[in-house]
Amino acid sequence: MASTRRHFLSGAAGLALGLGAIATDGLVEAKEEGTAMRRAMDGARDRLVYSTLFTAQNVNALLKDDADRQRALAFCRDIGISKVYIESFRGEYAREELLVAARDFYRKQGLAVSGCVTTVSFGKKSTGWNLISCYTNGDTQAKLEEIFRFTARLFDEIMIDDFLFTDCECEECQAARGGRSWEEYRLALMLDVSEKRILEPSHQVNPRCKVIIKYPQWYDNFHNRGYGVDTETAAFDRIWVGTETRNPTAERWGAKQQYEAYFIYRWLSGIGGPKTGGGWFDTYDCSPEVYVEQAYQTVLAGAPEVFLFNYGDISREANRPLMDRLKAAQPQLAKLAQVASIKPLRGVAAYKPVNSHPDGEDYIFDYIGMLGIPLVPTHRFPGQAKSAFLSMHALKDRELPVKLAAYLKRGGNAIITSNLAKRLASEPALSDVPGLAAADQPTLSSTPWAGTLVVLPAKPPFTSLYQLPQEELNRVRNAVVLPAAGVQMNAPPRVALYVFGNRELVVENFADEPADVELRWGSGEQGRARITLAPHTVRQVRR
Ligand SMILES: [Zn+2]
Structure with a gap:
């Protein structure tokens, strides 16, 4: 509530940006725009x-x-x-x-x-x-x-x-x-x-x-x-x-x-x-x-x-x-x-049903995005997504256990909070899933089906997620981001990733310190970019 108070009372700076649309570190190759890309850009607002x-x-x-x-x-x-x-x-x-x-x-x-x-x-x-x-x-x-x-x-x-x-x-x-x-x-x-x-x-x-x-x-x-x-x-x-x-x-x-x-x-x-x-x-x-x-x-x-x-x-x-x-x-x-404006938006589907209750996980989506997991927010169960993030909010959906079981059987990957894992552990529809136990560390488990399940311990304040060692964070992130967006990132917390269409990546450093970021989408030097992002800057990379 306090967050809106000052609206009413209200009556009473050049960046080290890498301003070019394409990073020019030498490791990022500027390729010719494809037809599909050009069409998408033409359709976009120019202003x-x-x-x-x-x-x-x-x-x-x-x-x-x-x-x-x-x-x-x-x-x-x-x-x-x-x-x-x-x-x-x-x-x-x-x-x-x-x-x-x-x-x-x-x-x-x-x-x-x-x-x-x-x-x-x-x-x-x-x-x-x-x-x-x-x-x-x-x-x-x-x-x-x-x-x-x-x-x-x-x-x-x-x-x-x-x-x-x-x-x-x-x-x-x-x-x-x-x-x-x-x-x-x-x-x-x-x-x-x-x-x-x-x-x-x-x-x-x-x-x-x-x-x-x-x-x-x-x-x-x-x-x-x-x-x-x-x-x-x-x-x-x-x-x-x-x-x-x-x-x-x-x-x-x-x-x-x-x-x-x-x-x-x-x-x-x-x-x-x-x-x-x-x-x-x-x-x-x-x-x-x-x-x-x-x-x-x-x-x-x-x-x-x-x-x-x-x-x-x-x-x-x-x-x-x-x-x-x-x-x-x-x-x-x-x-x-x-x-x-380039479609599709790629990443990990993040399910917040309309009128859903956070149940102790208030605004957790914001923190997940700050971990460099590119989210694709949705108010509908993302049954067709390659990877999905699920929190307590998803319990608004009464059919969640059945939908999640079907999703994992189909080969979908899920990253879920430890609180939700605890809630779902006794659900008959999910009784074959071994990973649904409370965990102190992020836990990656293969399910009896095609999909991978990651349980992420989530205890308030959720800024504690930023304490994850970078290796651990990379492992968790890549387990869901690689299948969903075809890219791996090696970066500290507070660096966000956005994936648009087949070629456009954007990275943003929200931290007060510079961040070394490595992106990898293929083999060899052709398939990767290494960038040092100044504090509070954004960079576009074309793969
Ligand atoms: Zn009244």
């Missing part, structure tokens, strides 16, 4: 869209007149921002004449312009976090509808910042909940309110209006507060993904690992498909390095638009080093955006 938000407070304070609007325009042009969202409500309304003036001015200047609403501090207060509302309450619902009727009159697209949830346990909510769990009640309530008080009125006022639900980055908590990513994604016109991981050592934001942004974007875009519009991150507690890592993750995950929250923050002098670093990274980000 990423950068956007920002004028919060309602920004509109009232920083867009008061033409000089203000010109100043903001110059800033946007400097950063390459070609789309702006102009917010009508965030606990208070922006003045209508300022909204209209800004909308018309930026449209005339050739920028794309959309609206935005942040559903905080209106109606009846939640018994939980005081910015949040009680959505059972009729007055809250009426005010919500009023905000969207007002906004849809002005804009053809409305972004909703990630406060469209509730943690209220008032008597009114308890009575309405009846015998249901809070999870069931809130999922039903927020869908109903979204349909009746947001979508229907917005579409009625302006039939062209598209409404975007932006999901926060706290994916393992969605179900508790009413974010139903299957039902809401089906209901809304578009979705957006919070990729605001911030500083990985900042406890107040949950010490989010950088890979989380990639994981959540890929997972939600697997649910949203073409409805998925982009990623969104901010500046809080960020060094220039970790700020720009959010951009790398957003772009590698396939986002066509990078939303920089918000104008008031990013234009602040203190944040100039962040923006300078972003500008220096933009040529590489454009190239990575093309690479990221």
Whole structure:
């Protein structure tokens, strides 16, 4: 929860990049592009869209007149921002004449312009976090509808910042909940309110209006507060993904690992498909390095638009080093955006069912990605994948034991957490699998069938996984990555790997130290690359 707090309060740097798209270490051979490759690149967007938000407070304070609007325009042009969202409500309304003036001015200047609403501090207060509302309450619902009727009159697209949830346990909510769990009640309530008080009125006022639900980055908590990513994604016109991981050592934001942004974007875009519009991150507690890592993750995950929250923050002098670093990274980000669109995405399928409970393994996917295991996030059981990662989340799937047995029989390889192994050990469907025992060390076992099973001890804090000796990590990683992606990596933890199509590899060093990385996809020098990655840098390698 704390991880979203500063969003609201917000009113109140050249890389040693190897900027070329192809590593030029001499060990990596630049080969002629094949036809398939060229077709994929032609189909890719040649340009990423950068956007920002004028919060309602920004509109009232920083867009008061033409000089203000010109100043903001110059800033946007400097950063390459070609789309702006102009917010009508965030606990208070922006003045209508300022909204209209800004909308018309930026449209005339050739920028794309959309609206935005942040559903905080209106109606009846939640018994939980005081910015949040009680959505059972009729007055809250009426005010919500009023905000969207007002906004849809002005804009053809409305972004909703990630406060469209509730943690209220008032008597009114308890009575309405009846015998249901809070999870069931809130999922039903927020869908109903979204349909009746947001979508229907917005579409009625302006039939062209598209409404975007932006999901926060706290994916393992969605179900508790009413974010139903299957039902809401089906209901809304578009979705957006919070990729605001911030500083990985900042406890107040949950010490989010950088890979989380990639994981959540890929997972939600697997649910949203073409409805998925982009990623969104901010500046809080960020060094220039970790700020720009959010951009790398957003772009590698396939986002066509990078939303920089918000104008008031990013234009602040203190944040100039962040923006300078972003500008220096933009040529590489454009190239990575093309690479990221190449299909198929290869790697180890990572199964998080919709509304699944972490059961003590909160956000473990992020740590697995940080180990250099390229994940292919999915909300469906990956029955056809060559390798899969399974955690406690998978228990949401009642048929998991039977599906996993069939998967291993077919020759699929699985890497599972020790907690899940313990849970599955007594399942009749898996009684022939010898490896399902608690382990203190990563354990590789062959199953009676074709597939290999790896049990990975997982005890919080999961940063302890980064203590695995590199040899051990290589062994675990290669057991699942080689069959799935045709590549082996020798690298320390905190170096992530991404595999796109048949030829494109990307490696990223999230650590504060340089990392020696060896990639191997064939025999001899032709089939490998050796790279030293500077701290917090990304490199593309073509095999
Ligand atoms: Zn309530």
